[in-house]
Structure formats: structure tokens, C-alpha cells
Amino acid sequence: MPLSIATRNHQPVWRRRTTRAQWALWSAWLVGTALLVLCSKVIADNTTWSFVADAGRQAGDLIGRMLPPEWYYAGELWRPLWDTLNIATLGTGLGILIAFPIAFLAARNTSPHPALRPLALMVIVSSRSINSLIWALLLVLILGPGTLAGIIAIALRSIGFIGKLLYEAIEEIHLTPMEAVSATGASRLQLMSYGVLPQIMPAFAGISVYRWDINIREATVLGLVGAGGIGLELNASINTLAWDRVAVIFVLIFATVMVSEWVSAKVRHAII
Amino acid sequence: MTGGRGETITTTGHAVTWRRPPLIRDRRWRWGLMAGTAVYLALAIASIEVDWSRVVDGLARGAAFVAAFAQPDFVSRWEDIVAGILESLTMTVVSTFIGILLSIPVGLGAARNVSAWPVYMFCRGMIAVSRTFQEVIIAILFVAMFGFGPLAGVVTLAFATIGFMAKLLAEDIESIDWRQVEAVRATGAGWWQLMNHAVQPQVTPRLLGLSLYRLDINFRESAVIGIVGAGGIGATLNTAIDRYEYGSAAAILLVIIAIVMVTEYASSHARRFLQ
Numbered sequence: 001m002p003l004s005i006a007t008r009n010h011q012p013v014w015r016r017r018t019t020r021a022q023w024a025l026w027s028a029w030l031v032g033t034a035l036l037v038l039c040s041k042v043i044a045d046n047t048t049w050s051f052v053a054d055a056g057r058q059a060g061d062l063i064g065r066m067l068p069p070e071w072y073y074a075g076e077l078w079r080p081l082w083d084t085l086n087i088a089t090l091g092t093g094l095g096i097l098i099a100f101p102i103a104f105l106a107a108r109n110t111s112p113h114p115a116l117r118p119l120a121l122m123v124i125v126s127s128r129s130i131n132s133l134i135w136a137l138l139l140v141l142i143l144g145p146g147t148l149a150g151i152i153a154i155a156l157r158s159i160g161f162i163g164k165l166l167y168e169a170i171e172e173i174h175l176t177p178m179e180a181v182s183a184t185g186a187s188r189l190q191l192m193s194y195g196v197l198p199q200i201m202p203a204f205a206g207i208s209v210y211r212w213d214i215n216i217r218e219a220t221v222l223g224l225v226g227a228g229g230i231g232l233e234l235n236a237s238i239n240t241l242a243w244d245r246v247a248v249i250f251v252l253i254f255a256t257v258m259v260s261e262w263v264s265a266k267v268r269h270a271i272i
Numbered sequence: 273m274t275g276g277r278g279e280t281i282t283t284t285g286h287a288v289t290w291r292r293p294p295l296i297r298d299r300r301w302r303w304g305l306m307a308g309t310a311v312y313l314a315l316a317i318a319s320i321e322v323d324w325s326r327v328v329d330g331l332a333r334g335a336a337f338v339a340a341f342a343q344p345d346f347v348s349r350w351e352d353i354v355a356g357i358l359e360s361l362t363m364t365v366v367s368t369f370i371g372i373l374l375s376i377p378v379g380l381g382a383a384r385n386v387s388a389w390p391v392y393m394f395c396r397g398m399i400a401v402s403r404t405f406q407e408v409i410i411a412i413l414f415v416a417m418f419g420f421g422p423l424a425g426v427v428t429l430a431f432a433t434i435g436f437m438a439k440l441l442a443e444d445i446e447s448i449d450w451r452q453v454e455a456v457r458a459t460g461a462g463w464w465q466l467m468n469h470a471v472q473p474q475v476t477p478r479l480l481g482l483s484l485y486r487l488d489i490n491f492r493e494s495a496v497i498g499i500v501g502a503g504g505i506g507a508t509l510n511t512a513i514d515r516y517e518y519g520s521a522a523a524i525l526l527v528i529i530a531i532v533m534v535t536e537y538a539s540s541h542a543r544r545f546l547q
Binding site for chain 1: 292312313316317319320321322323326327329330331333334337358359361362363365366369400401404405406408409412413416417418419420421422423426492493495496499500503506509510513516521525528529532533536
């Protein structure tokens with residue numbers, strides 16, 4: 001704990017922070033508050049307040065239109081739901097295939113050449129920075145609407161996530177097994193396969209399942225830009241203002257995500 | 273012959289070969305999972321419908337887009353880009369602040385060891401709803417309620433922040449060192465004093481770290497929810513892509529990547545400083 005002794009009348013007085021730390025803290029608070037007020041002002045200026053005043057009524061109206069949900073519509077949703085699951089699962093699989101070697105290139109202790117490491121890190125950061133929906137927007141333009149664009153969008157976003165967590169796991173491995181394996185005269189690849197791989201396998205499986213769970217959630221909205229799945233139906237229902245159908249879709253999404261979260265928690269629990 | 277941890281040692285003649293232990297030890301589970309995966313992959317891949325002629329047409333566009341990354345056009349839409357980015361950044365700051373502020377009571381309520389049962393159920397339900405729906409879906413609803421503009425975005429991101437932060441905060445509170453709570457309680461402290469002096473000091477460092485992490489996430493999300501009209505750079509990006517202005521779209525993506533890199537670097541430094 002940072003504490004300092006100041007003196008008053010030759011008597012030591014306990015203080016929690018040094019004068020300098022206290023000033024730094026206060027100025028940080030000042031800058032933070034000023035920034036927050038400024039940002040709030042910008043938001044407030046760009047807001048149409050008459051709409052906001054109306055928000056309560058709008059919300060009531062929306063809920064009124066959603067109830068009762070048009071339950072029989074759920075029968076038409078199995079195919080889009082299947083597509084959504086496929087987008088998430090195949091996308092995660094594709095992402096894993098690409099992220100796996102990239103993680104080895106990005107980890108400090110396994111990177112084969114110092115020039116490759118920044119390149120791999122660059123790939124990881126770019127993939128992480130751009131949301132799967134933006135990837136989908138681009139891919140729909142290139143590949144046309146459909147599940148393929150969704151799968152690749154999910155894969156491109158997953159590379160960064162899996163790659164980052166996996167290379168951090170690789171950097172944290174113990175050196176002892178690696179030394180033992182290399183003492184037997186193992187080649188570089190054998191060292192990776194017998195010294196590194198067994199150590200990161202549980203982390204790798206956990207990360208993959210975790211990302212799959214996130215991807216299910218992401219895949220539900222890709223259809224809004226035309227990349228297949230249940231989002232297509234959602235978009236269609238919203239555009240036709242069929243809020244009773246939207247409610248059914250919401251319930252289905254909620255259930256799917258809950259189940260996937262449960263599955264992912266179970267699997268991770270079993271692994272770790 | 274089977275070893276203690278499932279390593280299989282087979283003897284062929286005189287030589288003894290070692291085989292690495294499989295990831296899944298139970299043979300039935302292993303084969304079952306493999307067969308299931310194969311069947312699923314076959315079914316899933318068969319159900320992808322691809323219009324190959326459309327893909328071939330699109331490849332030229334894809335090439336044009338990749339080329340645009342080599343020559344991003346920052347100039348022609350510069351004002352839109354600056355306005356969009358500033359809006360995204362302001363949305364990020366305000367929504368993160370509001371979200372964290374609200375996630376503290378929700379997180380307290382969702383921690384089983386410090387809250388009453390009905391409050392616990394309510395807060396857990398709120399977290400579940402917030403975490404289940406992707407930000408874009410929430411944004412659609414808030415845009416319908418608050419109209420187009422950054423306020424809908426701020427509310428969306430704040431709501432998403434609550435789900436994220438409150439869950440982690442609740443888990444953190446549930447795993448605190450209970451002896452400190454008992455020590456403070458023994459002095460006759462009330463519930464508020466207990467929270468302030470026994471619980472809060474134990475969770476603050478992690479809360480600060482998570483807040484910085486969430487700031488990062490909120491910026492990234494703010495770039496997306498503009499697609500459905502909730503303000504930020506997403507609207508500009510969507511327009512650029514819709515108009516096939518690849519140069520501008522590439523410029524916007526590069527700006528987003530640069531900002532995310534800067535914030536990620538800054539927040540990792542700040543987190544190290546805080547801990």
C-alpha cells in the first residue's frame with residue numbers, strides 16, 4: 001500500500017498517498033470528469049429529444065405489438081436456426097484451422113523467425129478489431145448473400161480471438177518438458193508436437209468452445225446484412241413491422257444462446 | 273499394457289514403443305464423437321448453398337477491395353470519417369461510464385452471498401437477457417424507442433456493459449475472502465458499511481481492469497451498431513460499402529484498427545499500472 005509519513009509539529013502524520021500521487025489522482029479525476037461532461041454534451045446535442053420524450057409510449061407500443069407472439073411462425077424457423085448453428089460451428093472450425101498456426105508464429109517462444117512475429121500479431125489485431133458483422137458486410141458484397149459469407153465472416157473474426165488467447169497460452173508453457181523432449185534429439189516439429197502441444201491442448205479446447213459459444217450469439221445477427229441464418233428472418237420481420245414474429249425469433253434466439261452457453265460451460269468444465 | 277494415466281505401451285517383438293495418450297481417454301466417447309462430428313460436418317456442408325457464378329463475379333470486387341487497402345482513400349470522405357469516429361468515441365466514453373455505474377448495483381444484487389433471493393433472481397435475469405442478445409439486436413429495439421442517433425447507441429452499449437460487467441463483478445464478489453467480511457461485521461457494521469469496507473476493497477482492482485477492457489469492447493461495438501442507425505462510424509462505413517467506395521471503406525477500417533490498437537496498448541499499460 002502506498003503510504004507516506006508527513007510531519008506536522010515534528011509529529012509524524014500518516015497519509016495514504018504522497019503529495020504527488022494525490023495531485024496526480026485529483027487531476028486524473030478532473031480530466032476524466034471533464035471528458036465525460038464534454039462527451040455527454042456532444043451526445044445530447046445530437047439527440048432529438050422529442051423522440052426521447054416519446055420513448056416510453058414507443059416501448060409500450062412495441063411490447064403491445066409483440067404480444068401475443070405468433071407462435072406457429074416458429075415452424076418456419078428451424079431451417080434458419082440450423083443455418084445459424086452451421087455458420088457458428090463451421091466458422092469456428094475454419095477460424096481454428098487458420099488461428100492455430102498463426103498462434104505458433106505469434107508466440108515469442110515458438111516463432112520461427114523474428115520477422116514473422118509482428119506479421120502474425122498484425123493479423124491477430126486486424127481480425128480482432130473488426131466485428132464479424134463488418135466482415136459479413138464486406139463478404140456479402142464479394143460472395144453474394146448466403147451462409148458462406150456468414151461462415152467466412154465468423155472465421156475471420158475468430159482468428160484474432162483464438163489466436164490471441166492461444167499464443168498467450170503458448171507463451172506461458174513450462175520449459176522443462178520442452179527441454180526433456182529436445183534432449184532426446186527431437187527435431188523442431190517433434191518438439192512442437194511432443195513438448196508444446198500437450199501443454200496447450202486443454203487451453204486450446206477451452207478457448208475454441210468458448211469462441212463457439214460467442215459465435216452462436218454473433219451468428220444470430222449476421223442475417224441483418226444478408227449473411228444467412230435466423231437474422232435474415234429477423235430482418236424481414238422487422239422490415240414488415242411484424243413484431244409478433246420478432247418476439248418469436250427473440251424467444252428462439254434466447255433459448256439457443258442459453259443452450260449453447262450451457263453446453264460450452266459443461267465442456268469447459270469437463271476439460272479443465 | 274496400459275499405464276497409469278492411460279498411456280498405452282505396446283510390445284512389438286523386443287522393442288517397446290510409446291504412443292501418446294489420446295485427448296479423450298474413453299474409447300467409446302472418442303469414436304462416438306469422431307463419428308458424430310463427421311456426420312454433422314457432412315450434413316452441414318451439404319446444406320450450404322453457394323451460387324458459384326455469383327462468387328466468380330464477386331471475386332473481381334474482392335480484388336478491388338483488397339487493392340483499395342493498399343491505397344486507402346482518406347481524403348474524399350474525411351469529414352464524414354472524423355465526425356463518425358468522434359461520435360463513436362463519445363458514445364464509448366458515455367456508455368462505458370453509465371454501464372459501469374449501473375453494473376455495480378446489479379452485480380451486487382447478482383452475487384449470491386450478499387443479496388436476497390428475489391433480488392438475486394431479478395439481477396441474474398437481467399444479466400442473462402443482456403448477455404444473450406447481440407448488441408445489434410438491442411440497438412434495433414432502442415432505435416425504435418429513442419429514434420435514430422447516438423443516444424440509442426449509448427443506451428445499447430450501456431445495457432450490454434451491464435450484462436458483461438455485472439456478471440464478472442458478481443462472480444468476483446462470490447469468491448471474495450469471507451473472513452474480512454466477518455471481521456468488519458464483528459465491529460457492528462451495517463450492510464452498507466460491510467459493502468464499503470469489506471467487499472469493495474477486494475473487488476476494486478479487478479473492476480478497474482475490467483472497465484478498461486470494456487471501454488475497448490464498447491468502441492469496437494460502437495463501430496457496428498451504426499449499421500442499424502444507432503450512431504457512430506458504422507453508419508459511415510455502411511454507406512461507403514453500399515456505394516462501392518472501397519477506398520473510403522478501407523480508410524475507415526484502417527482508422528478503426530489503428531484506434532483499437534492504440535486503446536488496447538494503452539489499456540494494457542494502464543491495467544499493469546493499476547495492479
